[in-house]
Every structure is written in structure tokens, then in C-alpha cells.
Amino acid sequence: MSTIKEFLTNDHSRCDEIFADMEAKAGKSLTSARERCVEFIDATEKHFQMEERVMFLEFENKTGMTQGPTAMMRQEHSQMRNLMTQMLEAIDTDNKDKFFGLSETLMILLQQHNMKEEQMLYPMAQQHLSAESDRVVSMMESLIVE
Amino acid sequence: MELAGLSTDQAPPIEAPLRFFLTAPLFGILAGFLIFFSDVATLMSRFSVDSIVVAHALTIGFIGFIMLGAMTQMLPVLAGAKLPKVQAVSKYAYILLVIGTSAMLSGLSLENSTLTIVAFIGLGLGFLSMLVSIAISLIGVENFTATVKGISTSVVFGFFIVLMGLYLLYSYITKDISSAHVIVANIHSVWAIFGFCGALIIGVAFQVLPMFYVSPKFKSFCKRRVIWLISTGLVIWLFLSIYYEEYSLFAKFWVALFFLAFATTVWKKLSQRKRPISDVTVWYWRAGSIYLALGAFLWIFDEYFKHEYIVMVGILIGGFILSIVIGMLYKIVPFLIWFHLNAKGYMSIPTINEMINKNVARVQFVLLMASLIGFIFAFYMPYFLELSAVSFIISMVLLQYNVVSPVIIYIKTMKTKPDFDMSMFAVNKE
Numbered sequence: 325m326s327t328i329k330e331f332l333t334n335d336h337s338r339c340d341e342i343f344a345d346m347e348a349k350a351g352k353s354l355t356s357a358r359e360r361c362v363e364f365i366d367a368t369e370k371h372f373q374m375e376e377r378v379m380f381l382e383f384e385n386k387t388g389m390t391q392g393p394t395a396m397m398r399q400e401h402s403q404m405r406n407l408m409t410q411m412l413e414a415i416d417t418d419n420k421d422k423f424f425g426l427s428e429t430l431m432i433l434l435q436q437h438n439m440k441e442e443q444m445l446y447p448m449a450q451q452h453l454s455a456e457s458d459r460v461v462s463m464m465e466s467l468i469v470e
Numbered sequence: 471m472e473l474a475g476l477s478t479d480q481a482p483p484i485e486a487p488l489r490f491f492l493t494a495p496l497f498g499i500l501a502g503f504l505i506f507f508s509d510v511a512t513l514m515s516r517f518s519v520d521s522i523v524v525a526h527a528l529t530i531g532f533i534g535f536i537m538l539g540a541m542t543q544m545l546p547v548l549a550g551a552k553l554p555k556v557q558a559v560s561k562y563a564y565i566l567l568v569i570g571t572s573a574m575l576s577g578l579s580l581e582n583s584t585l586t587i588v589a590f591i592g593l594g595l596g597f598l599s600m601l602v603s604i605a606i607s608l609i610g611v612e613n614f615t616a617t618v619k620g621i622s623t624s625v626v627f628g629f630f631i632v633l634m635g636l637y638l639l640y641s642y643i644t645k646d647i648s649s650a651h652v653i654v655a656n657i658h659s660v661w662a663i664f665g666f667c668g669a670l671i672i673g674v675a676f677q678v679l680p681m682f683y684v685s686p687k688f689k690s691f692c693k694r695r696v697i698w699l700i701s702t703g704l705v706i707w708l709f710l711s712i713y714y715e716e717y718s719l720f721a722k723f724w725v726a727l728f729f730l731a732f733a734t735t736v737w738k739k740l741s742q743r744k745r746p747i748s749d750v751t752v753w754y755w756r757a758g759s760i761y762l763a764l765g766a767f768l769w770i771f772d773e774y775f776k777h778e779y780i781v782m783v784g785i786l787i788g789g790f791i792l793s794i795v796i797g798m799l800y801k802i803v804p805f806l807i808w809f810h811l812n813a814k815g816y817m818s819i820p821t822i823n824e825m826i827n828k829n830v831a832r833v834q835f836v837l838l839m840a841s842l843i844g845f846i847f848a849f850y851m852p853y854f855l856e857l858s859a860v861s862f863i864i865s866m867v868l869l870q871y872n873v874v875s876p877v878i879i880y881i882k883t884m885k886t887k888p889d890f891d892m893s894m895f896a897v898n899k900e
């Protein structure tokens with residue numbers, strides 16, 4: 325089974341690919357990108373919840389750090405949720421400029437967020453949760469999005 | 471483990487990188503005017519005062535400022551490293567570097583020793599304080615990725631080129647230009663281009679290209695070995711060029727080979743990117759890889775042609791570095807503004823795309839490219855120089871406009887406080 329770091333890093337790449345495909349479709353018409361946009365939002369939401377409801381909680385319980393890196397990551401998740409909602413609104417109002425403005429903003433926010441997680445938080449989590457790694461990954465895999 | 475990048479409270483204040491970014495185009499404009507008022511014959515000699523002054527207005531004033539500003543902002547994100555006392559260090563280093571660069575440019579132009587002494591102190595303290603600060607922050611990094619290796623290698627070369635630069639500047643103060651001067655100047659410039667700038671750009675590209683454009687990742691051989699292979703090549707080149715100059719071609723070939731490979735890899739990765747968006751930053755990466763490929767190739771053989779061809783190598787490689795740093799600037803500045811405003815709770819703010827006028831950015835790109843090509847043509851048709859200098863100046867003015875625009879949005883938003891929504895910060899509780 326993959327480690328926590330590998331599992332979540334691979335999931336980042338999966339979301340990136342859906343995002344790229346969504347933008348490619350949006351270039352042609354926003355309507356045709358709607359389905360892919362919803363898929364991207366769902367995939368990202370699942371990723372966020374895997375972290376917030378499983379990995380972050382395990383990490384916080386283990387380290388006692390509730391106001392540290394996980395709090396910051398949660399805040400950035402909120403920023404991204406907000407942008408994703410606006411992207412869907414831009415599709416529904418067929419506002420291409422707004423959509424691409426939001427998607428570019430989200431992309432950079434998302435990537436610098438992912439980088440911080442992959443460079444710092446995941447290695448830390450892997451280090452602290454190495455004994456429980458398989459269990460944590462399995463819980464994340466089986467998570468049902470709320 | 472350092473958690474600097476994981477907290478906005480500990481992240482560098484917005485002024486730390488912005489003051490460098492806002493100043494850089496001013497030195498670009500100054501360089502354009504210096505070229506305009508010079509002439510081809512003088513600029514064709516790399517050791518003429520005009521050439522040295524123009525080169526340093528661009529390398530220190532423009533490229534150096536953007537790179538240092540970017541490091542204060544990107545180190546927490548790319549490496550999880552935070553500069554110690556970032557606010558104070560970046561502020562005082564900035565002041566020293568502005569004074570030092572201005573004093574160097576004017577001191578050399580006017581042959582004024584007092585100004586050159588001020589430059590020696592300002593640049594020495596400014597650069598060394600930044601480099602020491604960056605080095606300290608990198609020592610604590612546990613996850614030593616290929617990008618961190620690139621940045622660290624760049625910093626090591628940075629120390630050497632600053633010390634060599636200070637030695638060269640000291641020669642102008644004492645007016646004692648020894649036989650070692652030319653050798654040191656040569657090493658200083660080659661290590662600055664390929665060691666300091668090259669290693670930094672390659673290291674950052676490993677991370678940034680797959681990230682911003684969803685391009686395929688660089689191969690692990692590339693990420694693990696290229697920086698060391700280039701560094702080794704540069705050290706071998708140093709010894710050969712001092713002791714066995716006739717063999718230095720082999721080391722040049724070695725170093726250039728990896729840069730040629732990097733240039734073609736960048737082009738290929740961009741072509742294979744999954745994200746279809748083609749904005750001005752993609753144009754800049756592509757243009758940079760063309761300039762690098764041509765420049766690295768010409769650098770291997772320049773000495774077999776006219777002596778002045780080294781200046782053409784300088785224009786081409788300079789075109790590579792300018793392209794990459796400007797491309798990065800267009801990504802970093804609007805994001806910085808958006809991120810800081812959003813983190814303060816402002817929701818009704820322009821998106822990144824709305825902060826920079828795309829058409830102005832495109833015109834700026836075209837004018838810069840036209841000016842660089844024009845500078846090369848000026849070798850054969852001197853009347854191209856003034857026209858190209860004008861194009862370069864306008865391009866830098868437009869760049870300044872594009873960097874200032876998002877900052878004005880930031881200032882206006884902070885003053886008018888259009889909305890303030892704390893709901894975003896609500897933490898999901900189980």
C-alpha cells in the first residue's frame with residue numbers, strides 16, 4: 325500500500341489532470357466544461373475531506389498541534405472552495421473572462437498549497453503516523469464525501 | 471521541521487518581495503537609456519565602462535532584484551525555509567543594494583572613486599546579508615528536493631560571484647587593474663550566468679513547469695544529477711581557463727551541453743503540457759529556451775570568431791534570463807496581491823487575470839523581443855541600436871506599469887475596505 329505522502333501526492337496529480345481537461349473544454353465553450361468542472365470540484369472536495377476528516381485529525385491527535393500547519397491548510401481549503409463555487413457560477417452565467425480569471429487564481433493557489441503540503445506537511449505526517457500509515461490511507465480511500 | 475510556509479502570520483510581509491519587484495523595472499529603464507546614449511563600437515567591447523555599467527544595471531538592478539525578491543517569497547513555499555528576520559534583512563539589504571547599485575553605475579561612469587567606495591560597501595553588505603540569510607534558512611531544510619538543491623547551488627555560486635565582483639570593484643577604486651582582473655571578470659560573469667542564475671532557474675523550473683502548466687515532470691536523472699554536473703563543469707572550466715586555456719573548450723562544451731538539453735526539455739515539456747492556456751508567461755518560457763539554446767551554443771565557439779561575439783552571447787543568454795524572470799514576475803506579483811488580500815478577508819477583489827492588463831503584457835513581450843533581436847542586428851547595422859534601445863525602454867515602462875497596477879489595487883482595497891467576510895475562515899468541525 326502507498327504511504328500517506330504518496331497517496332495524497334498522487335491524488336493531487338489526479339485533480340490537476342481533471343483541472344487541465346476542464347480548462348481545455350472551457351476554451352471551446354463553458355457549457356461543455358460544466359460536467360468536468362463539477363467532476364473537478366467533487367474530486368477536490370473529496371481530497372480536502374480526506375485530509376480534514378482523516379489525516380489532519382490523526383496528525384493533530386498524534387502531535388497535539390491543532391493550531392499549526394493543519395489550521396493553515398484548512399484556511400486555504402476554504403479559500404479554494406470559495407473560488408470553485410464562483411467558477412461554477414461563472415459557467416452558469418457564461419462569463420468566460422471571469423471563469424478563466426478564477427481558474428488561473430485557483431490554479432496558483434492550489435499549486436502553492438499542494439507544494440507546501442508535499443514538501444512539509446506530508447513528510448511530517450508520514451513521520452508521525454508511520455505506524456498507522458496503512459490504516460490512515462485505507463480510511464481515506466473509503467471515505468464518503470459529506 | 472520548519473513550518474514557515476504554512477502560516478500567513480509567519481510568511482514574509484508583502485513589502486519584502488514587492489519593494490524589489492517595484493524597483494527592478496526602473497533599473498531596466500535606466501539600462502535602456504544608457505544603451506541609447508552609448509554607441510555600438512563601445513558596447514561591442516565587454517570591458518568598456520559603458521558595457522560594464524549597462525550589464526550591471528540589468529544583472530544587479532533588474533535580474534538580481536527580482537531574484538532576491540522572489541527568494542524572500544518563494545523559499546517558504548518551495549523549500550519550507552524562512553529567512554531569519556526577513557522583514558529587517560530584506561528592508562536594509564534593499565536599501566543597501568539600491569544605494570550600492572546606483573553608486574556603482576554612477577561611480578564607474580563618472581570615474582568617481584568615492585561613489586565606487588559607496589558601491590563597494592553597499593553591494594557587499596547588501597548581497598552578503600541576503601545570501602547569508604538565505605543560506606541560514608536553507609540549512610534547516612530537511613526535505614532536500616531537486617529545487618532546494620538548485621537554490622542552494624545558486625547561493626554558493628552567489629557568494630563567489632559577489633566576492634569576485636567586490637574584488638573587481640576594488641580594482642576600480644585603487645585604479646590598479648592587474649593581469650588577474652580579466653581572468654576574475656571572466657569567471658565572475660560565467661559563474662554568475664550559468665552558476666547563480668542558471669542553477670536557480672533550472673531548480674525552480676523543476677517545480678514550476680509541472681505545477682503552473684501541468685506539464686510532465688522532469689525525469690529523476692535530470693532532477694538528481696543535472697545541477698551537480700553543471701556545477702562540476704563550471705569548476706573544471708575555472709581550472710582549465712586559468713591553467714590550460716587551450717582545453718577550456720571541453721569544459722564549455724560540457725556546461726553548454728546540459729543547458730542546451732535543459733532548453734530543449736523546457737520546450738518539450740511546454741509542448742506536452744496538459745493545461746492548454748497559452749498566456750504571456752508561456753511565451754516567455756519558450757522565448758527563454760530559444761535564447762538559451764542559441765546563447766549556450768555560441769558560447770562554446772565564440773572565441774574562434776570575432777572577440778566581440780562574447781557580447782552577442784551576453785545578449786542571448788541575457789535574453790534567456792530576462793525572459794524567465796519577467797515570466798515569473800507576471801505570475802508572482804498578481805498572486806501575491808490576491809493572496810494577501812484574500813487572507814485578510816477581502817472577497818470582492820479582482821482575480822489574478824484582472825490585475826494585469828493582458829494586452830499590455832503582450833505588447834511588452836513583443837517590444838522586449840524586438841529590442842533583443844535589434845541589439846543583435848546592431849552588430850552589423852549600428853543604426854538598430856537606438857531604435858532597439860527605445861523599444862527596450864518602452865517595454866520596461868510597460869512592465870513597470872504591469873507591476874504597479876496590482877499594487878495600486880492592493881493599496882486601494884486596503885484603504886476602501888470594500889467588504890470583509892470572516893466566514894471563509896470558519897474551520898470545518900466534525
